[in-house]
Amino acid sequence: SQPEGKGSGALEVKFVPDEEVLKHIADGAGIKVRKDKTQLTVSVKRFVKKLENISDDEAQEILEEKNYVAALGICAQDPVGNGSSVSGGEVYSFQTPKRSSKMAELAAELAQTPGQSVAPDHSECPEKTAKTPQSSNMFLLLMHVFSLQLQSKKKEYVATTPYRLRKRLAAPDPYLESESEYSASCSEEEDEEDQKEVSTVLSGRKTPAKTKALSTPPPRNTLAKKIKEDKMSNLVEEYFEAHSSSKVLTSDRTLQKLRKRRLNQQTLHDILKKAPLAYAAEIKELNQQHESLFSKWMLQLHLGFNIVLYGLGSKRDLLEKFRTSVLQDSVHLVVNGYFPSITVRSILNSITEEVLDHIGTFRSPLDQLEFIIKRFKEDSSLELYVLIHNLDSQMLRGERSQQILAQLSSLPSIYLIASIDHINAPLMWDQAKLSLYNWLWYETTTFSPYVEETSYENSLLVQQSGSLALSSLTHVLRSLTLNARGIFRLLAQYQLENKDNPSYPGLSFQDFYQQCREAFLVNSDLTLRAQLTEFRDHKLIRTKRGADGVEYLLIPVDDSTLTDFLEKEDEDV
């Protein structure tokens, strides 16, 4: 039931994923209709068989996995009733080809889930196939081949938004002259109930009805085997399909074209504060569950284990609560791992300086660590609780940092309790580190928003305010000479003029020198170079060598910030 291109030369279904094929129920069969009429029944049969047995097959696979899992001795359910029922195959899988319109479809689908009285804004005709009477099946199959073809063709040259795409598809087309019957049947059926069913087409629950009409399934075991093979080859094909082209099909819309202004960190924070937190009661209940474990954590910390918390949601408040309720009277150190400039060195420094009252510096973190270990071993009355929020943060996840922290945590009188969030966080640790850490894992899913943790995250395009970059720009430039500011202005203006050129490499040094001379800003190429070095030291500019060996200068700040900066400069002058 894979898209087959060879039989029909005109047909090219390059970017159509398997799910879609399943969704448009009998596409594969449809292609065969055109090839050979006698094959129709056979292929349709097989297809239906497959659909019907998907659930069986999956169930069996899950069963097999369960067996394996049971063999590992981890079949017992958690008291909280989570996690363990999910098999690994669901969590880790290959990349599969996706359509660009999928997301919008899902959104529409989610928006229309029962209970919501929202009128559907566009029809989901293709998915209706399953509901249409069996007699018209063959015709519909043909229809879908065309629509598929259309869709794929369009995708090749225009990357439109899903909505537009759909409109075009719905519009009358010379190929689909006799469409009236089809579209009528689907628009008439468009009632609430139908909408509900749309999403279940995939699940194959509807197929039994069809099976009756078409065929009886052959013996089960051979079928299961065949399907397994089918599935396997599907997987392989999907994999290569997904990796075959480096071209990514997404729409070209950008946030700038959106009439909405960008939010900066502060307003974002304010707005979110105003918005009510969903499910506050349930989240509170979850937190209370976790809080009841505090005394157990204390016991286990003292018995030489260290504790690591994982699960969705910010664990900062939980750890804070732990700190305030249990650790009030003991020496403790809180490390905000999510802070962008935290280093192991600063952690070690605060231990030596504030906990051990040691004045002096160390040649390397390893020396410092040795010193700490020695002190803690000498004085058994010393005790230290270390709380690390986000042990897996960008700054702490390095091998060396983890090694040092692990060694620190292996001291019997240092009690470490840390939280991790990144999905790949456990990969930081090899066996040696794990045994040093001596972790006890606690699942503490809190669903609380990561307010603090994400507040430093200005890398993502969405909320980049640029206020930090702007202020640093103005700050640095204010301390420079008038000429230097002029030089920088020139560069900034030139960059803004070229902002619509996506392949703008930067201003070449020679051109820049020419311009500066014309503006009477420098008198020799040496003075300009000296000035540029200063800029570079302050990270105001970046130089890059082009393919032709020419040096290009760039300001590594985004355009809007630069515009703001220039406006501000104009005001000052």
Place this chain on the structure above:
Amino acid sequence: MESDQIRNRGVNVTDHDLTFRSLSEVLQNNITPYIALLEAKDCPGIKNLMQKLMGQLMNCYVDVDSLEDEDYVQVSQNRIRCSMTSLTNWYETVTKKTDSETPSKKRTSSSRDWQSPPVVVIFKDMESFTTKVLQDFIVISSQHIRELPLVLIFGIATSPMIIHSLLPHSVSSLLCIELFQSLSCKEHLSTIIDKLLLTAQFPFKLGEKVLQVLINIFLYHDLSVQNFIKGFQLCIVEHFYSQPLSVLCCQPVDAKKRVNSLSHDQCENIRKLPSFRRYVESQVSEKQIALLTADNFLKEITQKLLEDLRVYHENYVSVLRCLHVFTSSLPKYPLGKQIRELHCACLENRVWETEEYESSLQLARMLNKSDLVTMLQQCVEIFVSSSGNEFDKTVEKLKEFLTQFQKLEAEAFQERDVSVSSQKELQKKTDLYHLQKTLLELKESRRSKKLTKFEMLRFEVVDYIDSLVRNYLVPADHKTLHEIAYFNTASVLRGHLNAAPRIALHTALNNPYCYLKNQALKSDGGRISNKAPDICIVYKLHLECGRLINLVDWLEAFSTVVMAVEGPNADAASSDQVDDIIHARFIRAVSELELLGFIKPSKRKTDHVARLTWGGC
């Protein structure tokens, strides 16, 4: 010539630290105070190696008698030029000094055994060292061997052949190699299980599931005995923390006192135990009432039951070992090769009802005599050495079997004579008719199969062992009050030791109802309700995308969903504000996904992010 040892270590890394530390301790106490332990990661070059080596050696010297020699301490090791000459000089002064001192002052008197104690250098992970560094070190030190007796110990994880591929012949010929193999970690595990679990010495026991989890973590994940011990420790903590009746899990002497001082609430706790309830139900009604109402009577019975439980343990261990003697030598090991497997099988359910047990009995009925006799002798030894006193009869019985076997041997001699004579008879008669007749007779007799005496006896022995098993190897959870001594919450253990953070995230994102028990979140199958937390919706939407995600499309899809939820009650006037809020919520959710590692900003296209995961999580 330098003498060199090679230790073969196998794969598990975590325990090696411990092994080497204890090795160097042993060496330090018995042979020489001069020991250096080197790791590949500290020694990228020969210079670092020398630095490290001298640092450790001289430090250790300073530690030995720092009190007497203050000025020696002042020579800090990083000032000394790190060369072999300075090392030999140091060694000379050190040995001279110790020689001149009175021997009584020395900490290790046994180092006198050597004329001058050697310097031992341990290379913890030989494979990870750069070959150049190793070669250089060996060549250099071989030139100083007269002044500096050096013993190198290499830790090797792969095969000893590696030394020849790492070092060229010219270098390896400088070494005098001797190979030592350390015990495999599985043997260590067996020892620990033997000493900790299969003994009646300790009141605390592991339940079947828990033991299974621990063993599986060991076998499938890390092969680390240290981690196994850690797991065991955790079991103890959990048991005494979570089971209120674990106060009674103590030595029998204390148990009696503690039972007597139980409070009413604690008695109620006992009554609540499922195993105790089963016990009560099996009693006559008057006794039932007494058990459920009178605390004193309950205490009395509890004492008795605890004693029963203790006796059960003692017997269990001996019979288990005895059974293991039989099953461990059967072909294909239907009940497992290791005693721990047998132990698990017996804990799980009635072992005599399993197919494996049935087949092993079948096989045991086919054992030959010499094997059977040695096994019986082993069993006798086990029972004699066991602390339980119920086994006097058993020992007697087994000894009786042994004597019968001896008798059989004597008889067998005679029988053989008889059969030989009959054979001769057969040979005499060459008549075809008679031959046929005798052969038929022989065949007949074989079919009716009169059992020989040996076979009868063998059946008897096997049946006797079977009866022992049925008597003593009852699974622990069939015993009353087993909850007091057995820790059986495997899920807790697994959650803490072998956690699956990705699966937890997956569940939280795909099915928030698991955590947030709100009816609005309840959804059928794999679908998600549109009222789910923002991050779940954003996550679900992003699953539908390829490698790159357009933020605008994403935002639009998100607001479609969110608007549908809030749609009816949001009026037009405040829509702009609502828009902002949705925008902000979207930003938050997306940056949370970034923090969790699902996406990262991409420079390939404006306002796009790249997906980092495939599949459900």
